[in-house]
Amino acid sequence: MVQPDQPRYSNQSEHRDKTFKQQVHKLHQLTVYGRWLFVGILWLTIGLLSLWGLREEIALWQQYFTWVAVRYGLYYNPIPTLGLAICIGMTLGVLVWQSRNILWGISSQEKRRLEQQVQRIRQQGPSHPLWKWVCQ
Incomplete structure (x- = not known):
C-alpha cells in the first residue's frame, strides 16, 4: 500500500538531488574560473x-x-x-x-571529486571559504 507521505518524500529527494547537482556545477564553474x-x-x-x-x-x-x-x-x-x-x-x-x-x-573521476568536495563544503558549513559561492 502506498502511503501519502511517500510521493512528497521522493519530491524532496529529487529537490535535494537537483540542488546537489547545481552545487556541483557551481563548484565546477568556480574551478574553471580559478584555472x-x-x-x-x-x-x-x-x-x-x-x-x-x-x-x-x-x-x-x-x-x-x-x-x-x-x-x-x-x-x-x-x-x-x-x-x-x-x-x-x-x-x-x-x-x-x-x-x-x-x-x-566531465569524467566520472572528476565528478566524484567534485561531489566529495561539495559534501565537505556542506559539512563544514558557512565557515568554509567556498560556502557562499557554492551553497548559496
Missing part, C-alpha cells in the same frame, strides 16, 4: 617579465625575423624562455582540459 584566473595571473607576472627580458631579441625579430634568430634568442636567454614556457604550457593545459570537458563531458 583561467591563475593563467591570467601567470601571464601578467611571469609572462610580462619574460617578455621584458626578451625585449632586445623581440626588437631584432621585428626587424629581421628568422626562425634561427628566434631559436638563438630563446637559447641564450634561458630564464625568460622558461617563464614563457610555463605560461604557454599552463595556457595549453587549461585549454585542453576545458575542451575535453566541453566535448566529452
Whole structure:
C-alpha cells in the first residue's frame, strides 16, 4: 500500500538531488574560473617579465625575423624562455582540459571529486571559504 507521505518524500529527494547537482556545477564553474584566473595571473607576472627580458631579441625579430634568430634568442636567454614556457604550457593545459570537458563531458573521476568536495563544503558549513559561492 502506498502511503501519502511517500510521493512528497521522493519530491524532496529529487529537490535535494537537483540542488546537489547545481552545487556541483557551481563548484565546477568556480574551478574553471580559478584555472583561467591563475593563467591570467601567470601571464601578467611571469609572462610580462619574460617578455621584458626578451625585449632586445623581440626588437631584432621585428626587424629581421628568422626562425634561427628566434631559436638563438630563446637559447641564450634561458630564464625568460622558461617563464614563457610555463605560461604557454599552463595556457595549453587549461585549454585542453576545458575542451575535453566541453566535448566529452566531465569524467566520472572528476565528478566524484567534485561531489566529495561539495559534501565537505556542506559539512563544514558557512565557515568554509567556498560556502557562499557554492551553497548559496
